[in-house]
Every structure is written in structure tokens, then in C-alpha cells.
Amino acid sequence: MGELNIYRQLGIKPNFSEIARRYGFDRHTIASYWEEGGDIDDGRCRRTSGFDRHRAVIEEKAALPGVTKKAVHEFLLHRSGDAGLPGYNAFTHYCRTRGIAFSDPGGPEPHPRFETPPGRQLQFDWKESLSMRSRRGELFEFNVFTATLGCSRLHRFVYSRTRTTDDLLACFTAVIRSLGGVPEEWLTDNMSSVVTFSGGRRARSERVLRFAREAGFDLQLCRPGMPETKGKDESANRFLSRLAAYDGDFEDEAELIAVIAHIEARSNAEPNDSTGVPPAALFMREKESLRPVGNMRLLEDMVGDVREQTVPATMLVRAAGREWSVPRKCIGRRVRVIAMPGGQIRITMAGELVAVHDSSQGTRKVNYTEEHYADAISGKARFADADIRAAARENLELLDRMGGAADE
Template sequence: MIEIIKAELSILRCFKMKPNYSELARKYGVSRQTISKYNNGFEKKQTRDKKSKLDKYKEEIKEKINLAGATITGVYKYFYSRDNAIGSRSNFDYYVRKHKLITKNKSTVHPRYETKPGEQLQFDFKEDITMVSKNGEIFEFNIFTTTLGHSRMHKFTYSKSKTKEDVFRCLIESFKYYGGAAQRLLTDNMSSIVNVKTKKFTEEFRQFSKDFNFTPEKCNVRSPQTKGKVESANRFISRLIPYNGEFETEEELIQIINKLSDDVNNEINQTTGVRPIMLLKKEKEYLSPVPNKEIIESYLNYMKPSTVHNDSMIYYKGKRYSVPHKFVNKTLKIRELDNKLYIYNNIDLIRIHPLTEKKINYHEDDYKNIMNEKLSFRDDEDIEAFAMRNLEILDNLKG
């Protein structure tokens, strides 16, 4: 439009005709002052393309933000944790829009309802998450999410499987994290704690609810919005996506998840307008205390899955314990009882290790068999001597 106005003014000047500002203003839908300004040679200054501190991350932002399930919030948090000089969230949003790094539709909003302090806790599994470490190791896991209805306080718990024992463990961790249990616990038809035929909670879970003094409830069928607060918590898990390929070990991955819990609980909730960590101070007064240690231990003392690594060992509480090398890369079950570690292949007991402070705990037979595989060209006496010497060295390695 401006270029057309300038062109007509130029033609009028060529013919030495005085422009009619009012007529041109009506013709082009602008003010007389605008016509006068451009007739007197006004030129709009060209804006300088100022460099952004985000420019060096532009391609990486584009890559991370277009990962399936990623959100702008999650990607911003990821880059801010690496470099807090990138500026505010609003600046980040503007940069993403300006450079057209992503196009997303608005999420569907579910209706919410409020609960009194200590009245309700919602829980669910965020299932089948796959992430890859810097070294290319694939981690497949689930995240158990719990949310207190009043304060919106969240707890995210790493879990390799989704058994009833995992549900017990994760809920106990949540109760300890919050400082107690809510009056009612709401979930969906979770197969590990709901009978498939009757659609009712199993006797084991009902007993668990009695021991921890809460009433179990299920959300309405095909109505996930009735547990919308925990569904909202699940969306926060999308913040994990930018860390794909950015961690090295399982321990580091768990630390990232724990930090995510802390970050979410220290952010102002859009519905309440208050940080969950602040509202928890009030809600905690209405939570039922956890039962005694004996009851808690009775639910935690079960067989847990554990993968056998290439050194023919499993990890338990920061220490390594051996099994026969034929189980390498297989998943076995472990159980702690009376200061000993019991290792099972299905229901077959294959090893018992005393729990020690040693970093590496090889069973003598396991180590000798590994050496036989590796040193098959040596005679048995040499292998025996070599194995015993190495075992003595390993015994001196403390945790």
C-alpha cells in the first residue's frame, strides 16, 4: 500500500501537480498526515536484525521441539538448565514463533473440579517410555505419577515394570514424599490392582488401602478427565524428551526425573495461582500418617526384576553381584531377606549372596566359569590360579 501511494505521489511530482491529500487519504484509507509525510520524502527506517543469544541453539531447538510429544515449556526448561543466559520464557516463545521452528495445535482442555485438603490423590502410570543414553544404550521404563488434588503436588517415580508390587512401592514412596496418605485414591482400571473379570480392586490392593488408611476409587469408564490432575502431571513428562541422548547412566536418568518433580512443584500452578510446594504445607496437616515400619517393609520385601550385564553381574544398592554367565542380558528376579540377596530365574533360586560393602561381589564358581570361557587356551591349573588371584584383588575393592 505505501509503495503504491509513493508511486502516485512521484507521478504527480513529475507532472508538477499538487496532490490532494484529502482525496488520496480517502482513496487509500490512510490519514492526510500519512500522505503529507510521504510526499515530503519520509522513508521508514529499516529495523536492524539484532542477534539473539538463542541463535547458536537454533537448529538444536528446532530438533528438540519437533520431537514427538515435546512441548515448548519442556524444551525451554532443558535449554535454560544448560544456559540461563538465554533469557525469559516469553523471549524463547517469541524466538520460536519468529523463526517458525514449530507449529502446534492447542491442547484440549478438560474440566476441573476442586477437592479439600487431604481429600484425594490421583495416580497413574506413564507407560512404555523409551530413551537412549549418550552411549546408545536403550532404556525402556515407566513413570508412576501421583498428584494431590488440593495442592497439585506431584511425585514422579521411575519404574522398570508395572506389577502390583511396583504400585505398592511407588505409592509408599509418594506417601513418604508428601508426608502421609490422602483419604481417597483415584485411578483407572490398572490391570495390576484391578480384577479383569469383576472390574473390582484385588484383595491385595484392598488390604493395602486398609493398612495405609485410604479408600480406593476408580474413575468413570472412558472418562479420563475425572482424574484430570494426574493427566496434567503426565504432560509434564514430555519435558523429559529433550534429554534424550543427553544422559549416560540409569542413575543420571533417575536424577533428571527427580529434578523434574522438584521443578514442577516449585512452579506456579495455572489453576490455583500458587506453587504446589507452598499449598502442601497446609494439605499435609490433613494427610493420614504412614503405618509402622513393619507394615511398610511387608510390602517392599518382594522380588524385583534386574537385568544381568555383560560382566555377568546385576546391580543392587550400588553394588554388583554375580550370576552364572549363561544369564547375561536376561532379566532375573531378586529379593532381599535377612541381609542376603536371593536371585531367581523365574521361580528357580540360582544364587544367594550375603549383602556386603564390597563394590564387586563375584561368586567363585561364576568367576571361574567366565575365565574358562575367556582363557580356554590355558590349562585348568593356570585358570584356577589366575581366578583366585583376581578374586582376592576384587575382594579388596570397597564401595
């Protein structure tokens, strides 16, 4: 059709036989289209799409504020288990032809690209004040610490309830542990956990500077009014925007953290727009240029009181003179428990954050979250036909009335 339209514009009569041979049509069909201006029906418009069975979900997700087509396509790949689902280009065509509208955000302001050699720079920031609801309607308000290596563009995303200096240093240690090395220069903007202002001058947190010196990196701040100097980490927002598609579609905090980990893995597996190579592949080369990690235990001690424990069948670990719950999957495994000066209790297993508690809230000796307790009793025969959540709440209330004494 495009070729025939060009012939029309040039005032040239085409060779119908030659066009029919190249495109696989009868020459009379080509001639009829030329003479009558009719469309050529090759049957493709009547084919069903692999997205048709997911159309209700696509329209539901498209109506969510801030969600993008890429986010919904990634959500379908993650959740549907449909191995034959077409690619992203086919998805955009499907949405366009079916009239499914999205409110894709506009692109960023243009600025020149700035490259750094391997191991030189890591850019970091907060994706802050996020809020999402679980399937049960429970509201989760949280932040995500984002870090991006300047050369390979490898992303690291760390879930955090708050954005204190405690949280920042905990995220630093998580990133160093996952990278297995330390970039020379860490670049950020004027985040409050790093910078204070006095008399119109910026001052970097002494506690953060001490950590940087011990870890062996230089802490640098963007020049005022030029946040684009850390534009590689700003691209993390493009990947984290995919979280919007999961609003109302996760069970609890543990699954929310798992979704963020899934988005991180996908961001590192997709070819980068600038390099044309997946960040995870380039990182294998950049890792060789990172500075070696010194005393990791000392770095963790600068964040808070660190203890390694084996999780018992009670699913409770000890910190700050009290006991705190962890997910059922941790039973019998070694975990690291960090009690921070601000009162937060962070528990990791194999480098993965599995539980967060706040010791400043209440004085109970034994502290189970409802999710962990419900997970624990779900396998008990006497709760098989009960509302697990209701049973968990009832037992936790009884535990509170008993003064927090655990029934071993």
C-alpha cells in the same frame, strides 16, 4: 505501526508529532511510514538473541518426535548453565521468527474443573511403555508412576522398570514417605495392577486393598468412560513430555532417574495454571490436612522383605541370599533394601531410588551392574587411561567365570 493501521482503517489522518513523542521517533519518520507504507526500523530485528548460541541444539531437539517447545526450553535451562538465557515467551518468539517447527500435541478435550479440599484426594496413574536411548545408544524401556494431590497439585514421579503389583505398592510407599502423610482418597482408572475383570465386572486387587486399609486411605476407581475425573494427574503427562528432550542425552539409568527427579522439582516450582501458585507452596498448607502415617515399617513389609544396611566399600548390599551393587555415592551411607515377592530388588537412600535389580534373572551370588562397576573402577590409577566401560565388562566377565566370588 498497529496504531497507524487503525487510523488507516478509520480514514483518519494521525497527529505525527504526538505519535513520534509517545514512541520516541522523529515525526518525519512517522510521516514517511504513513505516506509510503514503509516499515519502521528501530534496530531490534538486527539484535542477536540469547538463543543463537544454542540454535543447533534447539533444531536437533525440535526434530525429536513428541517434543514440545516447553520441553526444549526447560532442557536448555537445565543443561546449558546459561544464567542469561531468556524466558519461555522469548523462546517461542525466537522459534517462530526463525522458522523452527515443533509438533506440539493438541490440547485435551474440555471438561469442567473439579476441586477437592486439602488432604482429601490423590490421583495416580502410570506413564507407561516409555523408551529412550542413552548417549551410548543403549535402549531403556521403563514406566513412571505419577501421583498428584487434588488440592495443591503437588506431583510425585517414581521411576519403575515394570508395572506389577509389587511395583505399584513400592510406589505407594515411596509417595507416602515423601508426602509425610496419607490423603483420604486415592483415585485411579482400570490399571491392571489394581483391577481385574471377570464376567464384565471390575474387581479390585485384594493385596492392594489390604495395603490401602493398613495405610488408612480409600481406594476409588474412575467411572468407566470418564477418565477425565482424574484430570489433575493427567496434567503430569504435560510435564513428563519434557523427558523427550533428553533422548540420547543421558549416561545411564541413574542419570535418567535424576532427570525425572529434576522434572518433578520443576513441575512443583512452576505456578499452576488453575491456582496461580506453585504446588510446592500450596503443599505446605495441604500437608497439615493429610492423615498421619501409621506403621511405615509394616507398610514396607507388605511390599516385601525390608532391610536397612550400611553400604561397604564393595558397594554391595545383601538381599534374597545374594549381593547386589549400588552406586559409589552410597558407600558408608544407610540404605533400605526391599526384596519383593516377584523377584525385584529395590534399593533407596534417603527416600531416593538408587538401584533396581531382578533376582529372577540368573543365579550369580555377586551382582554388579556395568554402570556401578565402571563407577567403582574409574578412580583406580591403573584404569586412568583405559576405556572404563570395556575394563568393567572385562572384569565382570572374569567375575562370572569365577562363579561370582568377589575379590575383597
